[in-house]
Amino acid sequence: MPVDLQLSPKTKRAAGAPCCEPVVYPDVDREHALRMAEVAKALGDPIRLQLVDVLRRHAGKVCVCELVPLFDISQPTLSHHLKKLRDAGIVDSERQGLWAYYYVIPDALEELSAWLT
Amino acid sequence: MPVDLQLSPKTKRAAGAPCCEPVVYPDVDREHALRMAEVAKALGDPIRLQLVDVLRRHAGKVCVCELVPLFDISQPTLSHHLKKLRDAGIVDSERQGLWAYYYVIPDALEELSAWLT
DNA sequence: GCTGCAGATCGACGGGCATCAATCTATATA
DNA sequence: TATATAGATTGATGCCCGTCGATCTGCAGC
Numbered sequence: 001m002p003v004d005l006q007l008s009p010k011t012k013r014a015a016g017a018p019c020c021e022p023v024v025y026p027d028v029d030r031e032h033a034l035r036m037a038e039v040a041k042a043l044g045d046p047i048r049l050q051l052v053d054v055l056r057r058h059a060g061k062v063c064v065c066e067l068v069p070l071f072d073i074s075q076p077t078l079s080h081h082l083k084k085l086r087d088a089g090i091v092d093s094e095r096q097g098l099w100a101y102y103y104v105i106p107d108a109l110e111e112l113s114a115w116l117t
Numbered sequence: 118m119p120v121d122l123q124l125s126p127k128t129k130r131a132a133g134a135p136c137c138e139p140v141v142y143p144d145v146d147r148e149h150a151l152r153m154a155e156v157a158k159a160l161g162d163p164i165r166l167q168l169v170d171v172l173r174r175h176a177g178k179v180c181v182c183e184l185v186p187l188f189d190i191s192q193p194t195l196s197h198h199l200k201k202l203r204d205a206g207i208v209d210s211e212r213q214g215l216w217a218y219y220y221v222i223p224d225a226l227e228e229l230s231a232w233l234t
Numbered sequence: 235g236c237t238g239c240a241g242a243t244c245g246a247c248g249g250g251c252a253t254c255a256a257t258c259t260a261t262a263t264a
Numbered sequence: 265t266a267t268a269t270a271g272a273t274t275g276a277t278g279c280c281c282g283t284c285g286a287t288c289t290g291c292a293g294c
Contacts, residue, residue, distance in 0.1 A: 028170045033163040040166065042157030046150040046250080053145045053232075060282055062273065077253055084251095096260055098270045113233035115170075116226050162282080182242065194283055195240055201281095215240045233274055 017053045028115065042088035047071055048081050052090060052104060059103035061094060147230065155230045159205035164188055165198050169207060169221060178211060178218035 028036070043049050054070065055062055064082070068075055082102060085091040090108045094101045145153070160166050171187065172179055181199070185192055199219060202208040209223045211218045 002124045027174055028167055030163065031172070032136075034169045037161050037166045040157045041161030044154050046147065046154040047252095049154045050145055050147075050158065053150070057144055060181040068271095073252090074254060075271070076255080076273080080252075083272085095219045095271095096258095101273060109233050113230070116230035116233060164282095190240070191284060193243080197282075200242085202275090207276080212241095212290095217241060223246095 013081060032111070032115075033098065038088050039090060039109065039112045042085055042090055045084075047073065047078075048085055051081060051085065052109075055091060055102055055104045061103040064100045064102065067102070127182045149228070153232060155205055156207060156226065159207055160204055163203075164190065164195075164200065165202055166200065168198060169226075170218055172208060178220040181217045182220065183219045184219070 010082065010112050050071070051067065054067065064078070066076055067082075071078060071079075082091065082093070086093065089105065091104050094103075121221065167188070168184065169182065181195070184199075185195055188195060190198075199208065199210070203210065206222065208219050208221050211220075
C-alpha cells in the first residue's frame with residue numbers, strides 16, 4: 001500500500017491524509033445490496049438452506065408432504081420457512097389438488113452467487 | 118417426472134407411493150448447512166454486505182475511520198456490524214496504534230459461494 | 235500525569251424471527 | 265352433504281437483531 005502505516009496520526013492528518021488509506025468506496029450500490037441481503041437473509045437459516053438444497057437438486061417440483069418428514073420441525077414451521085423463501089423470491093409453488101409443489105425459481109440466486117465469486 | 122401428477126391422492130397412496138415423487142433427500146448435511154447459514158445470515162444485512170464488498174475489493178486492510186463516513190449509521194452501530202462479521206468468521210482485524218484495520222479472511226466465503234454456483 | 239482521539243462495549247428500545255398448538259381453507263372421497 | 269386430508273394461517277412465547285446515546289479502553293502528544 002502506498003501510504004506508510006508507520007506514520008503517526010497527527011503527522012498524517014497534518015499532511016492532509018484522511019487517516020490511513022487513499023479513498024475507499026463501495027462498488028455495490030444500496031439497491032443491489034438490499035436485494036442480495038434479502039436473499040442472503042432468507043438463506044441464513046440452516047433449515048431453509050437445506051430446503052433450497054433439496055429443491056435445487058431435484059429437477060422438478062417437490063411436494064410439501066415429502067419435505068415435512070425430512071426435517072425435525074412441525075408442519076406449520078415448515079410452511080413458515082417456505083413462505084419466507086417465497087417472499088424472498090427464491091422459490092415458488094404450484095397447487096395440484098390437495099398437494100403443493102415447490103420449486104426454485106431459475107436464476108433467483110444468480111446475483112448473489114455472482115457477487116460471491 | 119416419472120409419476121403421473123394427475124392421479125388422485127387415494128389412488129396413489131393405494132399404489133404404495135408416499136404421495137407424489139419417489140424419494141427426496143438433502144445433500145448438504147446439517148453441519149455444512151449450519152456453517153453456510155451462519156455466513157449467509159451475516160451477509161443478510163445490506164450494510165454488512167456493502168462492508169464486505171468494500172473490504173473485498175480493497176486488497177489490503179481498511180481502516181475503520183474510512184468506513185464510518187461511507188454509511189449513514191453511528192460509529193457504535195458500524196462497530197457492531199464489524200463484530201458480527203468477525204463472529205461469523207468472514208473478516209478479521211488488526212490494531213495499529215489508534216486505528217483498527219479490517220480485512221476479509223481468504224476463502225471465508227468459498228463454501229457458500231461453491232454451493233450457490 | 236493530563237488531555238484528546240479511535241474504536242469497542244454497555245444498556246435500552248422497538249421490532250422481527252423461529253417455534254409450536256390450534257384453527258382455518260380448500261379439495262377429494264364416500 | 266358429510267367426512268377426511270394437505271397445507272396455510274393465527275396467536276402466543278421467548279429470543280435475537282439493528283439502532284442509538286453514553287460510557288469505557290487504550291494509545292498518542294503535550
